[in-house]
Amino acid sequence: IEWENEDSKIQINGTTYILKQCHWHSPSEHTVSGIRFAAELHLVHQSRCNKIAVLGLLYKLGKPDRFLTS
Numbered sequence: 001i002e003w004e005n006e007d008s009k010i011q012i013n014g015t016t017y018i019l020k021q022c023h024w025h026s027p028s029e030h031t032v033s034g035i036r037f038a039a040e041l042h043l044v045h046q047s048r049c050n051k052i053a054v055l056g057l058l059y060k061l062g063k064p065d066r067f068l069t070s
Helices: none
Strands: 009-012 015-025 039-046 052-059
Touching: 009 052
Parallel strands: none
Antiparallel strands: 009 015, 015 039, 039 052
16 A cells, blocks of 8 residues: 555654555564564655655454454
């Protein structure tokens, strides 16, 4: 998914990074203590001087949510 506006931003050490796109990996691309997760989301941000910052979120499967499955 790609973002065309500049509404979603993060700041790291005084540098502003604008959300450009996100994508998923299944199974996860990274591990924690040797454990691979069901999926991993990457939120890719870019600064005005073309520096890249990526936030990764790991997904662990659990019991289905009753509200969401209704």
